[in-house]
Amino acid sequence: MEQVENLNFKKDSKESLFFFYQEQIANNLQALDQKNIIKNMNELKSLFPNYQHQKNQLIVPADQSYLKELLISFICSMADHSIDSGLSLNESAKIRMELINRVYQQQIVNFYSEIKKIVWAYFDKLKNHNREDGxxxxxxxxxxxxxxxxxxxxxxxxxxxxxxxxxxxxxxxxxxxxxxxxxxxxxxxxxxxxxxxxxxxxxxxxxxxxxxxxxxxxxxxxxxxxxxxxxxxxxxxxxxxx
Missing domain, CATH: 1.10.10.60 (Homeodomain-like)
Structure with a gap:
């Protein structure tokens, strides 16, 4: 059985906070500020709880299409900021497409887990790039x-x-x-x-x-x-x- 938890996703304060943290994480990504990235992600985590298993029932955050739209927005923001930091358009676009395809292929997204994958994918690429390019x-x-x-x-x-x-x-x-x-x-x-x-x-x-x-x-x-x-x-x- 699948039971859907109503989280009332609308363009409200929760969404505004998401975009606020998205910008904070993107800025800290540019600076390769790992400590503040982790801090921002921990603060973001409570906004959109992941699905849980309880007594053979799957409790899923409401409106998966909405969650995926937020993740796509997040991916594009990280991609744009990584280009501003010197990553080539091709390198950034390659990571972006891989991450977007991954999100679309999932029936149920583990929201926070995907956020982490997105951030560290760009973080690692930028860190390696910075070693090679002043x-x-x-x-x-x-x-x-x-x-x-x-x-x-x-x-x-x-x-x-x-x-x-x-x-x-x-x-x-x-x-x-x-x-x-x-x-x-x-x-x-x-x-x-x-x-x-x-x-x-x-x-x-x-x-x-x-x-x-x-x-x-x-x-x-x-x-x-x-x-x-x-x-x-x-x-x-x-x-x-x-």
């Missing part, structure tokens, strides 16, 4: 910089995130992005400083402190070298135009 290392380091602009970022710390030496990182990074790690860090910090100047809620000292510059004068020096004007003049010109 683009993956550069992406991981860039992603770390972008998420930590308020910190006093050092080359040593950034290189550790990419699992490479300081001496190895700069050539790899410059080949990929056209600038050294230090230049990229300063450029991104100044981009954020410009937004903060436009917001007009913090003074120069507060912006300098927030972005972890050594002191205000060094912040002004870096800002001027990149933009051609001082932060004070930039702010004045910005509001004069208004």
């Amino acid at each position: 683009a993956g290392v550069a992406f991981i380091c860039r992603n770390y910089i972008d998420g930590n602009l308020e910190k006093k970022l050092t080359l040593h710390e950034i290189a550790e995130k990419g699992n490479v030496s300081k001496q190895t990182l700069n050539p790899i990074f410059k080949k990929r992005y056209g600038v050294t790690v230090k230049q990229y860090v300063n450029n991104k910090k100044i981009e954020l400083a410009k937004k903060m100047l436009a917001d007009n809620k913090k003074n120069l000292q507060e912006i300098s402190n927030y972005l972890s510059f050594v002191d205000k004068s060094y912040f002004v020096k870096i800002f001027h070298s990149i933009t051609g004007v001082t932060p004070k003049k930039y702010r004045h010109e910005l509001f004069d135009k208004k």
